[in-house]
Amino acid sequence: MLAETSLDIRTVSKTYQVNDQALDVLRNIDFTVEPGEFVSIVGASGCGKSTLLRLIIGLDTEYHGDILLDGRRIDGPGADRSIVFQEHRLFPWLTVEQNVALGLDASDAPVAIRGQSVAEHIDLVRLAGFEKAYPHQLSGGMAQRAAIARALVNRPKILLLDEPLGALDSLTRAYLQDELLRIWRQQSVTVLMVTHDVEEAVYLSDKIVVMEPRPGRIAGIVPIDLDHQRERAAAGFIAHKERVLHLLNH
Amino acid sequence: MVDQTVSEALAKPAAAAGPGRDFWRGIAVPAALVVIWSAASHLGLVDSRLLVPPERVALVPFLDADGRELWLGITASVLRMLAGFTIGILAGGALGLLMGVSRFAERGIAPSFTAVRQITLFAWIPLLTAWFGNGEAAKIVFIALSAGFPMALNTHQGLRDIPIAFVEVARVLRLSRRRLLTQVLVPSALPAIAIGIEIALINAWIGTVGAEYAMGLGRGVGAFLAEGREQFRMDIVIVGVLTLALVGFVLNTLLRAGVARLMPASGNSRR
Numbered sequence: 001m002l003a004e005t006s007l008d009i010r011t012v013s014k015t016y017q018v019n020d021q022a023l024d025v026l027r028n029i030d031f032t033v034e035p036g037e038f039v040s041i042v043g044a045s046g047c048g049k050s051t052l053l054r055l056i057i058g059l060d061t062e063y064h065g066d067i068l069l070d071g072r073r074i075d076g077p078g079a080d081r082s083i084v085f086q087e088h089r090l091f092p093w094l095t096v097e098q099n100v101a102l103g104l105d106a107s108d109a110p111v112a113i114r115g116q117s118v119a120e121h122i123d124l125v126r127l128a129g130f131e132k133a134y135p136h137q138l139s140g141g142m143a144q145r146a147a148i149a150r151a152l153v154n155r156p157k158i159l160l161l162d163e164p165l166g167a168l169d170s171l172t173r174a175y176l177q178d179e180l181l182r183i184w185r186q187q188s189v190t191v192l193m194v195t196h197d198v199e200e201a202v203y204l205s206d207k208i209v210v211m212e213p214r215p216g217r218i219a220g221i222v223p224i225d226l227d228h229q230r231e232r233a234a235a236g237f238i239a240h241k242e243r244v245l246h247l248l249n250h
Numbered sequence: 251m252v253d254q255t256v257s258e259a260l261a262k263p264a265a266a267a268g269p270g271r272d273f274w275r276g277i278a279v280p281a282a283l284v285v286i287w288s289a290a291s292h293l294g295l296v297d298s299r300l301l302v303p304p305e306r307v308a309l310v311p312f313l314d315a316d317g318r319e320l321w322l323g324i325t326a327s328v329l330r331m332l333a334g335f336t337i338g339i340l341a342g343g344a345l346g347l348l349m350g351v352s353r354f355a356e357r358g359i360a361p362s363f364t365a366v367r368q369i370t371l372f373a374w375i376p377l378l379t380a381w382f383g384n385g386e387a388a389k390i391v392f393i394a395l396s397a398g399f400p401m402a403l404n405t406h407q408g409l410r411d412i413p414i415a416f417v418e419v420a421r422v423l424r425l426s427r428r429r430l431l432t433q434v435l436v437p438s439a440l441p442a443i444a445i446g447i448e449i450a451l452i453n454a455w456i457g458t459v460g461a462e463y464a465m466g467l468g469r470g471v472g473a474f475l476a477e478g479r480e481q482f483r484m485d486i487v488i489v490g491v492l493t494l495a496l497v498g499f500v501l502n503t504l505l506r507a508g509v510a511r512l513m514p515a516s517g518n519s520r521r
């Protein structure tokens with residue numbers, strides 16, 4: 001199955017009212033995520049990355065410009081998109097299995113198939129054996145993987161990730177980066193990921209959107225034309241990293 | 251009456267588990283008081299009709315004809331309390347749930363609820379006796395009110411304080427209303443609801459004795475106390491007061507044990 005959904009972000013601007021003052025959070029954000037692509041957004045904290053994801057997922061529908069999914073404007077959450085937040089946001093009173101199953105609540109899949117779907121996706125994130133565990137019994141990395149399973153179980157076309165590995169130690173991070181790549185290929189899902197780690201972005205992405213703050217704008221878009229076996233020490237890898245860093249600190 | 255909310259109750263440090271050093275330290279003060287009480291009455295420091303020696307008080311519920319009324323009194327009071335408590339937490343819980351899940355209901359009900367809650371509970375007694383007479387119905391309604399207010403308040407608050415992060419997840423997953431209620435809202439509010447039940451129980455017990463004392467007629471610990479006072483039987487009064495404390499303590503201990511067992515494995519450990 002191939003993801004065919006493209007995500008068009010067209011001159012999107014967003015203003016928050018803070019104490020009767022208009023705060024420009026996003027200005028003229030404009031880029032496209034092609035079907036099946038892995039796109040990263042990097043930028044200083046506070047430049048509106050999470051806000052942009054909230055608009056795309058449909059938690060906030062008040063903005064100027066258009067966010068189009070296959071040409072249709074987003075007007076709320078939908079089955080075609082899902083999100084993993086920086087904190088895993090699993091429900092602490094539900095087991096891994098029950099948490100993942102909630103991802104299917106809105107689907108019209110027959111009950112018989114649901115259990116199988118849940119098991120498959122727990123397998124996909126390599127949590128088999130932890131179905132009955134509660135979130136507090138999991139490590140940070142495992143909890144984040146459970147959150148990824150919950151986000152994928154309903155087979156969304158677009159997966160949004162908001163600094164999903166940000167809170168993890170560097171070993172777990174490196175491991176989960178490879179896991180993300182594997183899952184992305186296996187599920188052929190389109191991914192839009194926010195990260196503050198430039199190396200991570202270069203390692204994973206087809207394309208990096210670099211943002212600058214106050215107000216949040218696009219500083220530049222860097223296509224990563226490296227093959228998929230990436231070596232962090234390779235000259236080409238470092239050159240791409242330099243280009244992104246240069247845009248960040250221009 | 252106890253009328254605290256979740257945050258206040260949660261701010262209290264957790265009680266130590268098991269009878270360790272804290273238990274013996276806790277029992278030291280009452281023990282010392284009993285010694286002083288005994289000395290004071292035996293040495294004739296206080297009129298023995300006002301302060302009966304402890305060993306006589308201890309025997310009253312067993313040997314004295316009037317004192318033996320205590321057992322039926324306790325039974326009657328506890329049954330009465332359970333009836334009022336059950337009605338109170340069901341009605342209060344339903345009201346709190348309604349205000350917690352529906353903005354519409356909250357806007358409509360919450361202001362009146364807050365206003366009515368300002369009325370001291372004992373001020374309801376004249377009204378209730380006028381409506382229901384001095385019998386069982388008035389007492390049970392009074393107990394239900396005592397339990398119902400803190401139950402409604404805590405349930406409402408627990409539902410209102412649900413972390414926005416969880417609400418967002420529910421929206422993103424587009425959970426059905428039923429799933430939202432049973433898997434997200436109620437479990438998240440459960441610690442607050444448990445505190446509501448605990449306060450409701452304490453209030454129901456206080457309310458039971460208050461109702462019996464103030465609305466006369468019929469059996470009960472409150473009536474037992476009132477009787478003792480009428481007849482100037484200080485031994486009976488002291489037994490009654492100690493019984494109130496003891497029954498309250500036992501009920502609360504039982505409830506806590508029950509709540510601890512009902513709570514899901516991870517219900518208290520949010521992170």
Ligand SMILES: Nc1ncnc2c1ncn2[C@@H]1O[C@H](COP(=O)(O)OP(=O)(O)O)[C@@H](O)[C@H]1O
Nearest residue numbers: 016017018025044045046047048049050051052
């Ligand atoms: N609900 C809100 N109301 C007002 N200001 C907000 C709100 N959410 C975010 N902001 C502000 O918008 C800016 C961008 O926030 P955010 O999107 O979280 O940035 P990032 O994810 O890039 O760190 C920040 O200055 C933040 O304070």
Ligand SMILES: [Mg+2]
Nearest residue numbers: 049050051162
């Ligand atoms: Mg952010």
